[in-house]
Amino acid sequence: MIEKIPGVYGPKAVNKINVKKSLQSASGEGGRDGVEFSSFAVELSKVSAELKKIPDVREDLVEGFRRQIQEGTYAPDLEKVARSLIVAGLLNGEE
Structure with missing residues (x-):
């Protein structure tokens, strides 16, 4: 059964995919990566400290x-x- 698979799809069924890396962000600025934390995350960090x-x-x-x-x-x-x-005994299932 396995030997029939190449006959169904043929040798050209699997093509190499060319991937272009794009550094351009959705806003149109290219070449910059960044992270922005929410105000909740900043506050949580302060409280944790x-x-x-x-x-x-x-x-x-x-x-x-x-x-x-x-x-x-x-x-x-x-x-x-x-x-x-x-x-404590009841919560642990002991009697």
């Missing part, structure tokens, strides 16, 4: 909890802890 300045760990809170634990005054809300554990 500001977020990178914020530390991942709030050392002041960690130090406060550390001090409370060492002094024996740390008293977490046990109902809130239990509720969080139950919700």
